[in-house]
Amino acid sequence: MLATLMRTNLGGKFVEYMRSPRGKAIDKFLVRKFGFSLLMQVFSARVGFPPIPVLLLYSIGHKSGEERAAVMPYLDFENRLYLIAANGAKPRQAAWVDNILANPDVRIVLGRREKLMRARLVDPGAAEREHLWAFAATKTPQYNTYQSRMTRPAPVVALEPRT
Incomplete structure (x- = not known):
């Protein structure tokens, strides 16, 4: 489901947001506190590869x-x-x-x-x-x-x- 969503216009906008300075700050917080990168998840879903x-x-x-x-x-x-x-x-x-x-x-x-x-x-x-x-x-x-x-x-x- 995430892969399908990320390939839409809305998904593209979300990836664009996550690559912005504010999105990157959110991602750094998530990695530091939870060991999880939302940007990696959505990017991987968008290109069709498993997240690293x-x-x-x-x-x-x-x-x-x-x-x-x-x-x-x-x-x-x-x-x-x-x-x-x-x-x-x-x-x-x-x-x-x-x-x-x-x-x-x-x-x-x-x-x-x-x-x-x-x-x-x-x-x-x-x-x-x-x-x-x-x-x-x-x-x-x-x-x-x-x-x-x-x-x-x-x-x-x-x-x-x-x-």
Whole structure:
């Protein structure tokens, strides 16, 4: 039923609202308090793929120095968390990638629990990335769709516990 509704004009308007600053603020609240992303649910229903679990990523803005938060789908692969920064196949990489390149120490909220992590950009030619990508494609084909529309490899970020 949700998938049918999301493919209507009204569903499109709702997705548009959830992608607005106010909708994103609501989504961050839901992820922080309940571990649930309404935006991921409606977007997944709209494109016809199963939803991927999400976490809340806190990084330090590379220009502002202020803490920034982003709801991110993640993959748990071989006991490590990964983020794929496809940025909806846009030509520019997501701002949070620039943030973690400048300061890899991040904080996440996963399942309502906070964890201190270190972000590491996975080399585009590394076997680690190839194995993860094959796994990601089994979870949602959307990643392959994004990559086919991009002129650059989608950045892949590994999150590892801070020591």
